[in-house]
Each structure stands twice: as structure tokens, then as C-alpha cells.
Amino acid sequence: MTNDSKIPVVINGVAGKMGREVVKAIASSEDILLVGAVDRNLSVLGQDAGELAGCGPLEVPVLNDLQSVLVLATQSKIQGVMVDFTHPDGVYENVRSAIAYGVRPVVGTTGLSATQIADLGEFAEKASTGALIIPNFSIGMVLLQQAALQAAQYFDHVEIIELHHNQKADAPSGTAIKTAEMLSNLGKKYNPPLVEAKETFAGARGATLGDQIPIHSIRLPGLIAHQEVIFGAAGQIYTLRHDTSDRSCYMPGVLLAIRQVINLKSLVYGLENIL
Numbered sequence: 001m002t003n004d005s006k007i008p009v010v011i012n013g014v015a016g017k018m019g020r021e022v023v024k025a026i027a028s029s030e031d032i033l034l035v036g037a038v039d040r041n042l043s044v045l046g047q048d049a050g051e052l053a054g055c056g057p058l059e060v061p062v063l064n065d066l067q068s069v070l071v072l073a074t075q076s077k078i079q080g081v082m083v084d085f086t087h088p089d090g091v092y093e094n095v096r097s098a099i100a101y102g103v104r105p106v107v108g109t110t111g112l113s114a115t116q117i118a119d120l121g122e123f124a125e126k127a128s129t130g131a132l133i134i135p136n137f138s139i140g141m142v143l144l145q146q147a148a149l150q151a152a153q154y155f156d157h158v159e160i161i162e163l164h165h166n167q168k169a170d171a172p173s174g175t176a177i178k179t180a181e182m183l184s185n186l187g188k189k190y191n192p193p194l195v196e197a198k199e200t201f202a203g204a205r206g207a208t209l210g211d212q213i214p215i216h217s218i219r220l221p222g223l224i225a226h227q228e229v230i231f232g233a234a235g236q237i238y239t240l241r242h243d244t245s246d247r248s249c250y251m252p253g254v255l256l257a258i259r260q261v262i263n264l265k266s267l268v269y270g271l272e273n274i275l
Contacts, residue, residue: 008075157232
């Protein structure tokens with residue numbers, strides 16, 4: 001396969017742990033080509049993205065100007081893609097910039113608000129540009145969420161615990177929010193109160209989505225990404241748990257998203273919607 005027939009991809013946040021994994025995944029793929037690499041970390045500017053990721057030189061230098069690099073993804077007959085693993089503070093503008101350039105964003109950065117996602121959806125729709133916002137690229141997490149939807153038919157009490165490394169900037173995690181949204185969208189009421197509860201310390205019972213499903217966030221070194229959905233009923237507890245031991249588990253989902261987003265004309269939220 002020639003380079004002209006491969007999907008051109010720009011990685012934003014290439015020096016991060018997820019960014020480096022994406023470089024390695026793309027380098028080993030046959031139909032995707034890394035054409036640009038962006039990061040705000042000044043210590044890596046000018047370095048070869050492949051050498052930075054540990055997979056050998058790719059002749060793609062790390063730059064810090066996203067818009068100039070996005071242009072590189074528009075110089076092929078195949079629609080270009082931007083993969084974003086950056087920071088909640090900048091992801092909204094990153095996605096808007098990509099759409100404005102006609103580059104399809106695949107977003108793994110969490111922290112976007114519901115209002116921001118809706119706004120980006122309107123922008124993508126007007127531009128007829130595909131976009132994917134994926135809180136979690138793990139196939140195992142998609143299966144956990146589907147199992148939670150099944151369990152919710154039989155349990156009225158549920159809480160979510162999400163555990164991440166202590167360098168994660170946002171809480172709750174996008175995956176936990178997505179899971180709670182999926183359960184809430186079933187239209188049933190959860191956790192009917194049995195007593196008048198009082199928190200001695202604010203937040204002791206976690207954050208809640210729609211005053212129904214508590215989400216508890218833990219941030220510790222040694223963790224990567226983990227989630228439990230715990231259902232309770234008289235005499236029984238049903239726990240669904242997903243554990244990440246290596247970030248390579250996300251790469252099949254990332255590559256799938258890159259291949260799928262070039263066929264979309266609007267924004268899609270959630271990996272389950274492209275499987």
C-alpha cells in the first residue's frame with residue numbers, strides 16, 4: 001500500500017503516555033500513516049516522534065503549532081484524522097480547529113462538558129465532518145457498560161467507583177460519566193432513599209449524575225484506569241469491574257476509530273456506537 005492510499009494522521013499530545021502508544025500502533029499498521037506530531041512539552045520539540053515512542057525513526061518531528069500540523073493532514077486524497085490525547089483545558093479548541101480544517105478528530109481526552117460536546121456536534125454537523133469522542137477505547141469497558149445496562153433491569157441500587165493514576169486532571173472520569181449517563185438513559189429511578197442522609201464531610205457520598213447515581217473518584221500512583229459498577233439488592237451484591245494493566249489495550253479501539261471516522265459526517269460519542 002502506497003503512502004497516498006493510507007489514512008493521514010496527526011497526533012496531538014504525542015509525548016504523553018497514550019500519545020506514544022498511538023505512535024507505535026500506527027507505525028505497525030498497514031493502512032494508516034503518521035504525518036504530524038504535536039506536543040506542548042518544549043523538551044521534546046524537534047525530536048522524531050517514532051524515536052520518542054521507542055519504535056524507531058519515522059521522520060516526523062514533534063512540533064508545538066497544532067494548526068500548521070493540521071495542514072499536513074489535508075494534503076492527501078484521503079480525509080485526514082487528528083488523534084487527541086491532551087488536556088481538558090485545551091481539547092475543546094483542539095477539536096474545533098481540526099473540524100475547521102476539515103480534519104476528522106478522534107478524541108480520547110476527557111473533561112469535555114455536555115454543553116461543549118453538544119456545541120462540537122453542531123459544528124461538525126454544519127461542516128459535514130465526522131468526529132469521534134471516545135471516553136474509553138477499551139473493548140472490555142464497552143462490554144462492562146453493556147452488562148451494566150442488563151443488570152439495571154433487575155437492580156434499583158447502583159454506585160460507580162473509578163480509579164485512575166494521580167496525573168489524571170479531571171474527575172469523575174469520562175468513562176464513569178458515560179456509564180452513569182447510559183444507565184440514566186434507561187429512564188428508571190435508582191437508589192430510592194430509605195433514610196434522611198447527612199454528609200458529615202461534603203462529597204463523602206461522591207458526586208451524582210442527576211441526583212441518582214453516586215460516582216466515587218480515586219487518584220493514586222500505581223493505578224492506570226479501573227472502574228467498578230456495583231449493584232445491590234436484598235441479600236446480594238453484583239459487581240462489574242474492568243482493570244487496565246497496560247495502555248496497549250486501548251490501541252485496537254483507537255485504530256478502529258481512525259478507520260471509522262473518515263466515513264462519518266457528524267459527531268459520534270462513545271466507542272459502542274461504531275462497533
